[in-house]
Amino acid sequence: MEALATRLSNLDSHVEGAIRVVMFYDTLMRRRVDLPALARASAGLAECVVGIRLHSTGKVIRMSPAGTPAPEPATTPSSTAAITLDEEEIGLVWLERPGPPQPPGAPPHRPAPPHHLDEVLLDRLAIATAAVVERYGPARTTMADPALVELVISSDSDEAGRARALRLLGFAPDQPVQVAAVRSPLALDRLAALVCPSRPVKAAEIAGVGAILATRLGDFPDDVRAGTGTPGCPARSWVEAQTALRFTTARRLVVHYPDLGALALLAHLPEAVLRANADVAALSELPAEDLETLDAYCTTGSLRRAADLLHLHHSSVSRRLEQIGKILDVSDVGRIRLALAAHRLL
Numbered sequence: 001m002e003a004l005a006t007r008l009s010n011l012d013s014h015v016e017g018a019i020r021v022v023m024f025y026d027t028l029m030r031r032r033v034d035l036p037a038l039a040r041a042s043a044g045l046a047e048c049v050v051g052i053r054l055h056s057t058g059k060v061i062r063m064s065p066a067g068t069p070a071p072e073p074a075t076t077p078s079s080t081a082a083i084t085l086d087e088e089e090i091g092l093v094w095l096e097r098p099g100p101p102q103p104p105g106a107p108p109h110r111p112a113p114p115h116h117l118d119e120v121l122l123d124r125l126a127i128a129t130a131a132v133v134e135r136y137g138p139a140r141t142t143m144a145d146p147a148l149v150e151l152v153i154s155s156d157s158d159e160a161g162r163a164r165a166l167r168l169l170g171f172a173p174d175q176p177v178q179v180a181a182v183r184s185p186l187a188l189d190r191l192a193a194l195v196c197p198s199r200p201v202k203a204a205e206i207a208g209v210g211a212i213l214a215t216r217l218g219d220f221p222d223d224v225r226a227g228t229g230t231p232g233c234p235a236r237s238w239v240e241a242q243t244a245l246r247f248t249t250a251r252r253l254v255v256h257y258p259d260l261g262a263l264a265l266l267a268h269l270p271e272a273v274l275r276a277n278a279d280v281a282a283l284s285e286l287p288a289e290d291l292e293t294l295d296a297y298c299t300t301g302s303l304r305r306a307a308d309l310l311h312l313h314h315s316s317v318s319r320r321l322e323q324i325g326k327i328l329d330v331s332d333v334g335r336i337r338l339a340l341a342a343h344r345l346l
Contacts, residue, residue, distance in 0.1 A: 002277060004231065005129070011278070012218070013020050016121075017069070017344050018117060018120045020123050021029075021045070021117060021120050021124055022120075022124060024041075024045060024124075025070060025124040025125070025128050028041055028128060029128055029131060032135070033132070034135075035052055035129065035132055035133075036061055036063070036130060038052070038125070038128055038129060039052050039061045039062070039063040040067050041049070041062045042063070042121070042125050043063040043065050043067070043070075044065055044067060045121065046095055046096055046097070046118070046121055047065050048064065048065060048078075048096055048097040048098065049062055049065070049070040049074075049075070049095070049096035050062070050063055050066050050093070050094070050096075050125070050282070051063075051077070051092075051093065051094045051095075051096065051179060052083075052091065052092075052125075052129055053068075053091050053092050053093075054083075054090060054091040054133065055089070055090055055091050055092075056070070056143050063072060070096070074096065075096045076096070077094035077095060077096055077100065078094075078095050078097035078118070079094065079095050079097070079118050079122060080092055080093070080094040080095075080122070081093050081094070081119075081122035081123055081125070081126045082126065083126045083129050083130050083133075084126070084130060085130045085133060085134060085164065085167070085168075085298055090133065090168065091129065091133075093125045093126050093129060094122070094123055094343075095118055095121070095122065096311070100261065102107045111198070111250050113151060133167070133168065134167050137225075138175075143188070143192075143202075143203055143204065144169055144202035144203065144204050144213075145191045145204070146205065146206060147202040148165045148168055148169055148204075148212065149165075149169070149183060149202065149203075149204040149206060149211055150178070150204075150206055151165040152165045152166055152169065152208070152213065152234045152235075152238075153179060153213075153234050153235055153238035154212060154235060154289055155235045155236075157235065159176070162234070163328070166234075169202045169213065170200055170202065171200060171202075171213070173278075175215050176215065176231040176232050177202075177213055177214070177215065177231065177232075177234045177237065178194070178214055178215070178216060178217050178228065178229060178230070178231040178232075178237055179211060179212065179213055179228070179229045179234055179238045179241045180185055180210075180211070180212040180214075180217055180220075180226050180228045180229070180235040180241050181209050181210065181211060181222075181226065181228075181238070181241035181242045181245040182209070182210040182211075182212060182224060182225065182226045182245070183209065183210065183224075183225045183226075183245070184223070184224040184225070184226075185224075186221065186223075186224065188203045188204075188205060188210045189203060191203070191210070191220075191221070191224060191271075192212050192214075194221055195212060195214070195217055195218045196212075196214045196216070196217065196218055197219055199214060199215050199216060199218075200214065200215055201213065201214040202214075203309065205248060209242065209245070211234065211238065212260065213234065215231075216231070220253070222253075223253070224253060224254075225245065225248040225253050225254070226243030226245065226248070226253070226254045226255075227241045227242060227243065227244025227246070227248060227254075227256075227257065228240075228241055228244060228254070228255075228256045229241040229244070229257050229342075230257060230258060231294070233290065240257035240264075242256065243257060243260070243264055243267045244256060244257040244260060244264075244343055246267060246329055246340060246344070247267075247344060249259060249343070249344065251294065251296075251299060251309075252299075263338070263341050266338075266342050266345055267345060269342075271346065273326035274342045274345060274346055275341065275346065277339070279328065279335065279336075279338075279342075280339050280342045280346070282327050282328050282339075283328070283339055283340065284329075284343065284344045284346075286324065289320070290311065290320060290323070290324055291340075291343075293306070293310065293317060293320045293321065294308050294321075294330070294336060294340060295322070295340060296309045296317075297317070297321060297330070297333075297339045298312045298333055298336055298340060301333065302316060303317055305320070322333065
């Protein structure tokens with residue numbers, strides 16, 4: 001590259017300047033700079049204010065030639081270029097060159113281009129910005145564009161679109177993504193930050209249910225109901241997470257899909273089939289306290305432990321189970337657990 005630049009510089013000063021601009025941005029990419037550093041270096045090179053805006057976040061970065069954030073208000077851009085990634089426009093870069101064009105006067109120790117190279121500079125800046133977005137993602141915030149999240153978790157998305165959306169959300173292409181479906185009294189952004197305080201995480205509300213995407217989910221706070229899918233394909237993980245959420249209870253607030261085992265098959269049965277089952281129909285006729293007693297008994301597998309869980313005397317729990325036993329076989333705990341799971345789905 002150096003030899004080529006030397007040969008071309010002997011032919012045309014414009015070509016020499018263009019090659020130097022290309023080499024400047026190649027160096028920045030090798031140093032793996034982030035967007036603020038890219039804008040700062042570009043402003044120094046152009047000797048005017050440089051701006052970068054990403055459509056997905058709306059965030060604007062404007063740097064002055066001094067290497068500091070540019071003062072407000074912004075002036076009208078003197079030239080612009082679109083940022084494209086996988087043939088999709090994802091943002092805009094621009095120069096805010098004040099006044100009429102000035103003659104070139106770059107010092108010899110740095111490749112500051114004359115104004116006739118602004119087009120080359122913006123083109124390379126746009127390419128470099130797209131590379132940074134692809135590598136790091138555009139935002140460090142938790143909340144994400146619901147449209148991007150929906151594209152990632154939808155079973156109808158093609159793999160190229162899903163991969164592009166994952167990159168825009170800040171996930172590396174080779175990272176497995178796990179999805180959680182949540183219902184929480186906490187704000188979704190705060191919840192996501194608590195679940196993944198030090199790992200990449202994005203959250204959005206999809207059809208009234210909170211969706212959290214992460215490379216690995218941590219523990220959920222109290223009072224949060226959550227279903228989690230298996231890491232890997234986000235679309236499959238989202239379906240599993242929604243299924244697991246349906247099996248949560250007041251005593252089992254977080255359900256991991258793999259822990260459901262064969263119980264997960266119940267979620268795929270038609271509602272009419274579940275309602276027609278004799279055991280499920282019998283449970284539907286029981287008062288809330290009897291359902292709570294059955295749930296505690298099936299959860300603990302012991303009359304005395306169930307009594308402790310319900311804060312009752314064991315004799316009271318025994319009487320309740322005796323009454324329930326007139327319509328259901330409470331001795332078959334496995335059968336009752338299955339019926340309770342089906343009842344919850346309804």
